[in-house]
Amino acid sequence: MTTTGQAGLASALMRLSQVVAHVFADVSRSRDLTPQQAQLLCTLIEGPVGMSELGRLLHLEKSSLTGLVDRVERRGLVLRTRDPSDRRASQVGLTCQGAQLAAESHEDVTARLEDLAGELAPADRKRLAAAIATMLDRVVA
Amino acid sequence: MTTTGQAGLASALMRLSQVVAHVFADVSRSRDLTPQQAQLLCTLIEGPVGMSELGRLLHLEKSSLTGLVDRVERRGLVLRTRDPSDRRASQVGLTCQGAQLAAESHEDVTARLEDLAGELAPADRKRLAAAIATMLDRVVA
DNA sequence: TATTGTTATACTCTATAACTATA
DNA sequence: TATAGTTATAGAGTATAACAATA
Numbered sequence: 001m002t003t004t005g006q007a008g009l010a011s012a013l014m015r016l017s018q019v020v021a022h023v024f025a026d027v028s029r030s031r032d033l034t035p036q037q038a039q040l041l042c043t044l045i046e047g048p049v050g051m052s053e054l055g056r057l058l059h060l061e062k063s064s065l066t067g068l069v070d071r072v073e074r075r076g077l078v079l080r081t082r083d084p085s086d087r088r089a090s091q092v093g094l095t096c097q098g099a100q101l102a103a104e105s106h107e108d109v110t111a112r113l114e115d116l117a118g119e120l121a122p123a124d125r126k127r128l129a130a131a132i133a134t135m136l137d138r139v140v141a
Numbered sequence: 142m143t144t145t146g147q148a149g150l151a152s153a154l155m156r157l158s159q160v161v162a163h164v165f166a167d168v169s170r171s172r173d174l175t176p177q178q179a180q181l182l183c184t185l186i187e188g189p190v191g192m193s194e195l196g197r198l199l200h201l202e203k204s205s206l207t208g209l210v211d212r213v214e215r216r217g218l219v220l221r222t223r224d225p226s227d228r229r230a231s232q233v234g235l236t237c238q239g240a241q242l243a244a245e246s247h248e249d250v251t252a253r254l255e256d257l258a259g260e261l262a263p264a265d266r267k268r269l270a271a272a273i274a275t276m277l278d279r280v281v282a
Numbered sequence: 283t284a285t286t287g288t289t290a291t292a293c294t295c296t297a298t299a300a301c302t303a304t305a
Numbered sequence: 306t307a308t309a310g311t312t313a314t315a316g317a318g319t320a321t322a323a324c325a326a327t328a
Contacts (some may be wrong), residue, residue, distance in 0.1 A: 063290095
């Protein structure tokens with residue numbers, strides 16, 4: 001039995017999340033991004049998101065998000081667009097350069113996580129993904 | 142099929158780790174700790190650790206760790222002890238108050254993660270923990 | 283009044299480079 | 306020379322409170 005096995009599911013989840021965070025940090029650094037900036041870019045891959053929604057997704061206070069978006073916008077990776085239907089709101093979307101960086105970073109992280117899962121049999125991987133999906137469904141609900 | 146299910150194992154792992162990080166952040170905040178401080182305390186639960194080893198575990202440069210330990214020591218949660226056999230080195234250990242906070246925080250996070258896993262059948266939980274353990278074994282090796 | 287977002291402020295977190303002390 | 310750790314510095318990340326603009 002491994003050390004991890006003894007510690008229970010919760011501890012396994014904590015360690016796993018720490019490892020994933022470190023992978024993310026390494027990949028971010030290799031692209032000259034902070035982990036927070038890379039996380040922001042990856043969140044925008046599927047399309048522009050409003051500031052409020054982005055704050056919920058990233059678990060950030062609105063003022064923290066303002067600063068984060070400011071710095072990434074200054075580097076030309078994202079763009080704020082004023083919402084015409086509600087002139088208070090704005091959407092944050094990737095620029096071409098930002099989209100490229102986001103895609104590359106996401107692929108790098110994916111590759112390293114796939115490698116980490118390399119020992120698992122296909123059936124185990126499928127069950128693992130399904131079990132995680134079940135847990136995550138509980139979060140949104 | 143859920144949104145998560147479509148995205149593959151790597152994406153599931155990324156989202157899971159983000160959720161765990163948010164849980165950790167919430168629990169830390171409720172104890173008036175930063176996530177980094179709570180992570181440090183939890184790392185010391187099993188016993189004192191040297192600064193170099195701590196840096197490896199937390200994925201931090203030595204100077205970053207110096208500051209983090211400084212701030213937590215100033216709050217009376219940890220204590221540096223000079224190693225008699227190598228007078229350059231020092232061990233960082235929890236104080237009574239630090240140990241209490243660490244235990245409480247760890248229990249809180251554990252409870253919230255267990256809750257998250259609540260939908261899973263016992264057999265699935267066991268398989269999930271085992272699969273994660275297999276992945277983590279690959280990290281250390 | 284409520285919501286969206288920014289500004290001001292004060293910390294914390296982090297890395298790089300240079301340093302001290304010990305091995 | 307190499308290792309353990311600190312200091313100095315600069316920038317990034319974060320929250321709270323107060324604010325402006327719009328709904």
